[in-house]
Amino acid sequence: xxxxxxxxxxxxxxxxxxxxxxxxxxxxxxxxxxxxxxxxxxxxxxxxxxxxxxxxxxxxxxxxxxxxxxxxxxxxxxxxxxxxxxxxxxxxxxxxxxxxxxxxxxxxxxxxxxxxxxxxxxxxxxxxxxxxxxxxxxxxxxxxxxxxxxxxxxxxxxxxxxxxxxxxxxxxxxxxxxxxxxxxxxxxxxxxxxxxxxxxxxxxxxxxxxxxxxxxxxxxxxxxxxxxxxxxxxxxxxxxxxxxxxxxxxxxxxxxxxxxxxxxxxxxxxxxxxxxx
Numbered sequence: 540x541x542x543x544x545x546x547x548x549x550x551x552x553x554x555x556x557x558x559x560x561x562x563x564x565x566x567x568x569x570x571x572x573x574x575x576x577x578x579x580x581x582x583x584x585x586x587x588x589x590x591x592x593x594x595x596x597x598x599x600x601x602x603x604x605x606x607x608x609x610x611x612x613x614x615x616x617x618x619x620x621x622x623x624x625x626x627x628x629x630x631x632x633x634x635x636x637x638x639x640x641x642x643x644x645x646x647x648x649x650x651x652x653x654x655x656x657x658x659x660x661x662x663x664x665x666x667x668x669x670x671x672x673x674x675x676x677x678x679x680x681x682x683x684x685x686x687x688x689x690x691x692x693x694x695x696x697x698x699x700x701x702x703x704x705x706x707x708x709x710x711x712x713x714x715x716x717x718x719x720x721x722x723x724x725x726x727x728x729x730x731x732x733x734x735x736x737x738x739x740x741x742x743x744x745x746x747x748x749x750x751x752x753x754x755x756x757x758x759x760x761x762x763x764x765x766x767x768x769x770x771x772x773x774x775x776x777x778x779x780x781x782x783x784x785x786x787x788x789x790x791x792x793x794x795x796x797x798x799x800x801x802x803x804x805x806x807x808x809x810x811x812x813x814x815x816x
Contacts, residue, residue, distance in 0.1 A: 545574065545582040555591035562591070568605040570594050570612075607653040610669065639683075639697045639719050640675040646690040647672070661685055675719045679751030681796070683721050684816065688756065694718075695738050695814050708732040715741060724748035724799075730808070738811040744769070748805075749798030758791040758815040767805025772796045781807075791815065 551573075552559045562581075565571050571590055573581040583591070590612065597608045647657055654672075658665040663682060670677040671686070678686075680694075687694050698718045708731055715728035724745035731739040744767070753775060762769075763786045771779045773793050780800065781787055789795065791811065799805040 545584055546588060548573070548581045548583070551581075551583040551588060551591060554588050555595045557591075557595055565591075565594060565605075568609075570605060570609055603653060604655065606665065607655055610654050638675055639721060640672040642697050643686060643690070644672040646692070650690070657686075657689065661689060671721070676721055678721055679749075680722050680725060681750045681752035681754045684754045684756070693814065694816055722748075736813055738814040738816055740809045742805075742807050742809050744799040744805045744807075746799060746801065746803060750796045753794040753796040755794045756791050756815045758811055758813050759788070760791050760795075760812075761788050761810045762786065763808045765806040765808065767799060767801035767803060767807075769805050769807060770798050770800045 546554065548559045548562055552562050555562070562571070562573075566573065566581075571583075571587060571594065573583050573587060576582055593612060594608055597603045597611060603611065647654070654665050654668050658668045661668075661682075663685075667678060667682070668686070671683075683694055683697075687697055710730055710732065715730060716732070717729070718727040720726075725748050726743040728741040728743070729739070730741055731737070753772070762771075762781070764781045764783055766783050768783075769781045771781065771787060771789075773779070773789060773795050775794060779787060
């Protein structure tokens with residue numbers, strides 16, 4: 540390290556407008572990692588001084604706690620690297636997946652909320668929300684629905700399904716686009732493209748896949764089971780078992796959850812109207 544552009548802890552603290560003990564605290568909190576001399580003294584380079592100033596501002600002006608400060612700085616660094624956006628994840632059909640996580644992060648930042656704010660409001664772990672924003676994965680459909688609703692949008696909009704103005708579309712068998720893999724064991728394929736009054740999907744559920752909780756929203760829903768067996772639970776106490784060839788219709792405002800009770804995959808057609816999921 541070039542000592543000509545390094546600063547000892549007292550000097551770095553003065554430049555950041557805090558005390559040396561505060562810098563030591565920030566180090567234990569993982570906010571900054573100073574360099575060390577051969578004798579073990581802390582020294583800071585110019586980039587670290589700038590980071591210290593940002594930490595001080597986020598703490599005093601924004602009132603953020605250490606976890607929120609760390610997430611804010613790390614996310615900004617990730618966005619700024621090479622001046623490029625990270626490559627999108629790949630969907631199951633080999634095409635770039637729409638970045639649900641990036642959209643959610645943008646919505647959170649534009650509303651001035653921290654990860655901890657949103658996680659507390661939704662009753663989920665901060666780590667779960669952070670993983671969703673970074674990878675577009677790791678949550679149940681219930682959580683994804685709840686997060687979308689929290690920001691006043693829908694899952695369909697987050698996946699990019701509502702793009703386009705066409706009112707009609709022809710989708711050939713096997714040429715469905717697929718939602719990003721947010722939930723393990725759940726594959727959602729779009730049967731209609733563009734802006735319509737219905738969300739039309741083909742669900743493929745692996746053995747044991749479920750909504751992992753109940754959710755509700757405006758509208759009505761129709762499902763038709765093509766293969767396997769599905770259990771639907773309405774209002775927490777009404778249980779319905781559907782087999783291949785069975786159909787089911789209900790109001791979306793009723794709390795509903797579901798799980799695949801077949802030993803293999805369960806495949807069904809699922810329609811929501813209006814597109815509020």
